[in-house]
Amino acid sequence: MAEERATVTINLDGVDIQVESGQALIDAAELAGTYIPRFCYHPRLKPVGLCRACLVEVEGPRGTALVPSCTTPVGEGMIVHTQSETVKKAQEGVLEFLLINHPLDCPVCDKGGECPLQDQAYAFGAGETRFVEEKRHYEKPIEISDLILLDRERCILCGRCTRFSDEVSGDPLIEFKDRGNYVQVMTFPDEPFASYFSGNTVQICPVGALTAKPYRFKARPWDIDGVESVSLVDAVHSKISVQTSHNEIVRIYGIDNDATNHGWLSDKDRFIFNYGQSEDRLTTPLIKEDGEFKEATWAEAITLVSERLGSFDADKVAGIGGARSTNEDAYVFSKFLRSVVGTPHLDAQIGDGLNAAFAAAVTPRAEINDLETVKTILLWGPDLKEELPVLYLRVRRAATELGANLVIFHPRRTGLDGVATHTFQYKPGTGPDVLRKLVAGDGEYAEARRTLGEGPVLALVGRTGLTEDPDLAEAVAAFALDLPDARIMPLMRRGNVFGALDMGVTPALLPGRVAIDDEAGRTALEEHWGPLPDGAGLDTTGILEGLASGQLSALVLNGADPIRDYPTPSTAAAALDVAEFVVSFEMFMSDSAAYADVIFPVVGLGEVEGTATNLEGRVQKVNRIVLPAGMSRPVWSILNDLAATMGTEFDAASVEAVGAEITSVAPAYGGVAWDRLSWGDDKEGLVLPGPDGTQPLEYTPIDRSVPVASGHRVLHTARVLYDDGVMMRHSPGISGLASRGAAYLHPRDASVLAVTEGDEIDITVDGEVRLPVVIDPSLVEGTVYVPFNLAATAGLGAVGTLRIDAVRGGDD
């Protein structure tokens, strides 16, 4: 939360008002109900005062002067006129100047109907043009990236897009070019505007100069409906507006929210929505007969599943998934497995996450907004630009605008290196050793260690990749907790994984962050749920191994695709292959769903209502605006039917009732109320309090090697933003952006292997893949990097013995 600022009194058009000291006049006036026109000003960008649309008169010692209200901070006693003749003439003059070269193509412009220039032209414009010369002409929309079109004739040169790219996202690929009357916005020839954040420029462009291909000509603003929700593409949960036309999502906009995204989105958040209308969506239940899926009725599918699940001993059934669900879906999933089926084996993580108790309950846990005030940031985890892009923007802002120190540990370069104070690359497996040296402030770590002594400190910890030991993150956190005023933010990427853990979709926890061995908590839950299974459950690794060994027989997959996501895909495939019965809750046929006996089609973005919990523990509302695709249904309601068929009627007969049940059953969720989240005090979400008591962590140096080693080479594999995930694959707007995959080698490794950039090599870990070589000097010698889960890298896995073979051409 922003600190309280002093107030000052200004006189606005003859009325004394109290405003926050130092605020921009344009904002102060708006809060007082006086809207001053603007084009270049954007509250999340540095004010530059170049469009001059917001001129107002301010009285000063040397008379009254016109000043841009966007760059003028309010001061005690300031006398401001926003309605004088001079102001009106100046504002109308600017508007006329902007219009003389602007095309009159509003009827065919995407922005028509929601364009500030158009609105103001109607409100103030003279109506008739006094400009009889020829307008500026440019080639009509040009493609400046796979997603973005630029129409320079419509551009009013406010510089919002160029400033966003430079200031906020840090990839200045779009810039002003030429001078004076010829200034235009442009990319460099053959270097497209390939930014993970390009869609934000479309959203903040005040006219129709930048348009997004996925939206172009899809709808007109006046037949658009919208609802606020959050993006479940990753665990930041950026606030979005889901906009529809004729029951179809046509556009996602970021909503400005102090707490999380500041209005920004990644292009994945913004453009992934097309999967909703994909031809490949599963829209009816499917039952496998003789190896073929056949469409079935809901009644048939539910009866079959309930019979089969009921036919096994309870502890021979297990569940994987839930990270793609809402909290309500995850809660009912947990309740169904534990209390109806009666199994303790369930996990929302897929062998690629963190220790659940640590992730859900580390304390003191940081909020994203702590980035506004911390002095030092320690980032030892994933490359945020690839895995949590909106968090990347917030950390970048802290390190640039706000001057925070940033210390990064990662196996190779990351998107934030350019703004970091210290960066260290290390070979996966040597992390514990590096940490030990950092703690001691040895040698090359001495300066970073000193920097980390400047509090308040925020430590962002997670796995740098799938070959990273999950315990390392905890060890880093334990070290960080000894730093001054330190707070920890555990990093995991997958949509609502934190919500699923909070709902008890993990062997270690019961709903509401109650440890499984907390007797009082367990008893309290049993009052609602009935008796719980005894004994410790298995996690995903245990479940897959149990299935393979025959210890388990049946598996419920809830939006999970272990064959793609589990570090040893062969183990996952073998487990699914021998399982006696598999049921999958899915939107699309996936590698894992293909093994299912029954598939239930489930709802997706804009079709589902509930809540979700992000990586700070912030609960926000997820809202519905379109009808479910075909016969697809929400997970909770399918599970309700299954439970009833299996003899247990759940009380909660609506998702809202499930939400209410969570608040009464899950201790940490006691204060959550939907109406407050939707339009009350908790509109920015409610951060749940962490557990009481002292620090649960102590720094214990861990000493284990990474899973993968062979000779002196080790594998680093991590996710990239555009991967081959199920939703990515079915979103035509962005599916083409997925990288084609490569193996990254240190120059010296490449020369030992006698390969150069572009040559192909075969890499074997769990499976074998053939990939072109990219030379990457940012790696530590001996580290081989392969992006995880691309079409070309699927099956490689992360655990196994690393082997590399240069592919020799047939000729030599």
Next chain:
Amino acid sequence: MINHWSSENQERAKELLEQYPEKRSAVMPLLYVAALEHGYVSEDAMREVAGLTGLTSAQVQSVASFYTMYKREPVGKYLVSVCTSISCYLRGADAVLEAIEDETGILDGETTPDGKISVEHVECSGACGGAPAVSVNWELVEGLAPDKARDLIKWLRDAEPSVIFGDEMQMLFGGQQSFDWGPKEIEGAIAALPAFDPYGTAGGEK
């Protein structure tokens, strides 16, 4: 990326980068050096300067395109710039430009087909006291009458001087000067770039 640059220019680039507290400041000088290497500020030149300064190519293009002296299209061996701003205008600059256009057979903004001469009008050259003024590869000649302007073009075409010296042109074709130019200048222009030794663009006796 710049390893095709002459070794002196590579050395120069290094020095220019070190000459400023921040690398980005070297963009403008480096654009001159790159233009000398490529003949003009080509896309490759901008890409190389981006690589040297850690900027994106789009940022370098943004800077380069702001300034009129960075030519992003090839120009002739001799860039003839005719000042047509107010003081030169008052003293007949338009007639000088016309004479030059007529003599070269090309229009303002064009380059002769043999790539020798480019003609452009420019805003004030800072030679108002010697109006009308013309510069060749940014070396000045002041007080140039239309007929002398024709002679200048013929001379460029026929004598093809390898280094352009303002004094020589002034002596052969010039008139009224802004001020006494004093002693003979020892360096001149070796390309259509301002002749400045730290950028490698000057030639002559040194």
Next chain:
Amino acid sequence: MTQKILLSRMEAHPSDSQTLARYVDTGGYATLRKALKSMTPEEVTAEVKASNIRGRGGASFPTGVKWGFLPPDIRPRYLVVNGDESEPGTFKDRMLLERDPHQLLEGIILSAYALDVHESFVYIRGEYPKPARRLQRAIDEAYEAGYLGGNILGSGFDLDVVVHLGAGAYICGEETALLSSLEGRRGEPRLKPPFPAVEGLYSKPTIVNNVETISNVPWIVENGGAKYAAIGPETSSGTRVMSLSGHLKKPGDYEVVAGITWRELIYEVGGGILDDRELKAWVPGGASAPWFVPAEHLDTPVTIDDIAKQGSMIGSGAVIVMDDSTNVVGAAHRLVRFFSHESCGQCTPCREGTTWLERILLRILDGYGRPEDIGLLLDVSDNISPGLTWPPAMTTICPLGPSSTAPVVSMMKYFRDEVEAMISGAPISIGGVSRG
């Protein structure tokens, strides 16, 4: 009235005034030697303050006051010398750089010493390679002789000077645009405040001064600020180099003391009107300045304040003289075209307005003027600079845009009938050349 400060060496020694040998031979660097040995930085600053010298770059801001704006405790500080000189009519810095670069250099070293600056940049317009070469040679000589570099003359004071060439952009003469350019960015002016003295180059405190301003510093320190202040009227102290151009018999750079009348300047110093024609109007201080006409201004004194009182400015000291053959629309068009061409393009009124004005003027010159164009020219001007007063009210970040209205307003104020006649196609008795 014949006091010479800046030009005496080059006039006395035309063949080698730019060399270190001649500079030292005529007393150069003695002041530096003395100051480094026996004056504190504060004492040097005090002399500059006492001189009352006002900046010669255009804004006429008192140099000592500007120096006083430096925050006391922030380092590094920079001194940036403005040699961008691109205002039409101005060519004085070119001469100072070519003919007496050591004078400037000694001024830089003294100023840097006074300001506790250890790195100084001289920004010279790209079209001035010869002045840049001459200064660079002087710098090389000065390093060699121990006037620059580490431990200057054994004083413990260090200073490096770097020459930076522009590349064709008048706006880079505006001090904040100059700093942007020097940082390797587009030459776009920045918002003020913060002023460069507080937040300038690389966001560090920076003093920007004109070449001529700094060239005066050696004389001021040598002779004392008081002596400098005693030259000329109190608020226009010292001498200044004025660039005379246009329809004059003897155009050129002349060092004058303020207080001389326009008649003296034009008819005596400038030798009178070319071919003995009639004087029609003149621009008193560079292209940005509103025009003067003989009937009102010829016998008024040339001082900063007198010119300001009459609604114009001395600016960079460039006087552009127009005789009776001048087509005022053509002249206004050339001036406005300049501003349109040189607009950086950030501010809407400047980018769009200057170009619009230029195109209306061009249309009139081409014979397609319409009666309503008179009102339109004035109203478009008014939307760039409300009220059309001087100094201009601003709708823009820097004064370039508003300056473009000065020629239009001057033309309408004094020669409206000519413009109207041109539009109506009536014969007019002017002899200038007009060309589209």
